[in-house]
Amino acid sequence: SGLTRLSESTGTHDAVFNRSLTRYIDTWSDIYTPPQVRVHNADGSLVRVVTENKVPIHADFDLPKPEFLQIANREGFVMEALMVKPPGFDPSKRYPVYQHVYGGPHIQRVRNAWGHETLYWQLLAQRGIIVWVLDNKTASGKGAVSTWPVYQRFGELELRDFEDGLDWLTSQPFVDSNRVGIEGWSYGGFMVSYALTHSQRFAMGIAGGAVTDWRNYDTIYTERYMLTPQNNPEGYQKSSPRFAAADLAGGLLLVHGTMDENVHMQNTLQFALELQRAGKRFEMMLYPQSRHRLGGLDLNRHRHVTMLDFVIKHLKPEPAVLTS
Secondary structure, eight states, rough: OOOOOOOSSSSEEEEOOOSSSSSSEEEEETTTTTEEEEEEESOOOOEEEOOOOOOOOOHTOOOOOEEEEEOOTTTTOEEEEEEEEEEOTTSSSOOOEEEEEEOTTTOOOOSSSTTTTHHHHHHHHHHOOOOEOOOOOOOOOOOOOHGGGGGTOOOOHHHHHHHHHHHHHHTTTTTEEEEEEEEEEEEEHHHHHHHHHHOOOOSSSEEEOOSSSSGGOHHHHHHHHHTTTTOOOOHHHOOOGGGGGGGGSSSEEEETTTTOOSSSSSHHHHHHHHHTTTTOOOOEEEEETOOTTTTSSHHHHHHHHHHHHHHHHHHHOOOOOOOO
């Protein structure tokens, strides 16, 4: 109690104070605006603008503004969501959906902040696709009590929340429930692999840098939630998509850097082998000399073009109507 808000602008602020705590540098952005930097007094009053970085991106390019929503899961927990509708959105039409996910403990993807994925989502919207992002309960950041239900079982509750979100989304008359795709990287790649092997809701998925067997991931993260493989063998078995490869449903694109130092490439290779043994068709794109973040504008452009082609092929959208 007794707290005073210093920042006035809605969005995301990152404050760095001087040693005497009399002034701070504030880096601010929202989902429409790239980061801006200002100096403030400790009471929040403005001293000067360092970098306004004014880019009237939505006005100049007629980009639709993302909508922030709140959706309750089956337990009544309120989940944060974000939707980007195509330009010239026509509620009488039925659009395909591209769901971006992460899903890992405490990591939110729905934030009123500028992010490197924002423009890619706009590109998808221009292709006639609704972009959908939802933070499941255990990723919500709304306290430890919201996260610990994942203890000893990754994937199950996260997928259930994603499906609860889709129940609401596909109940909207402008959504085609037969054309829903899902994409994610790292833990998000794990969730894509898990979703396509444990659900029938997705027409396609793109799994980047995915954990497919939790015995392959580092102990300091995994054992914090899953215990050791010896103490939780059933949890590891059920949480690893590799062992459910025969249940794959929907088109799948696997993406991985061959020098990934975080999620080792053996995850994707072991999953690919099990998919082949099960007679499942899938696509794969490998990036030699790339680590977990790939790196370089050329490789990231190649990855996004590859992803876009895969999405268009499977979701078959009609191009959006651009007004300018």
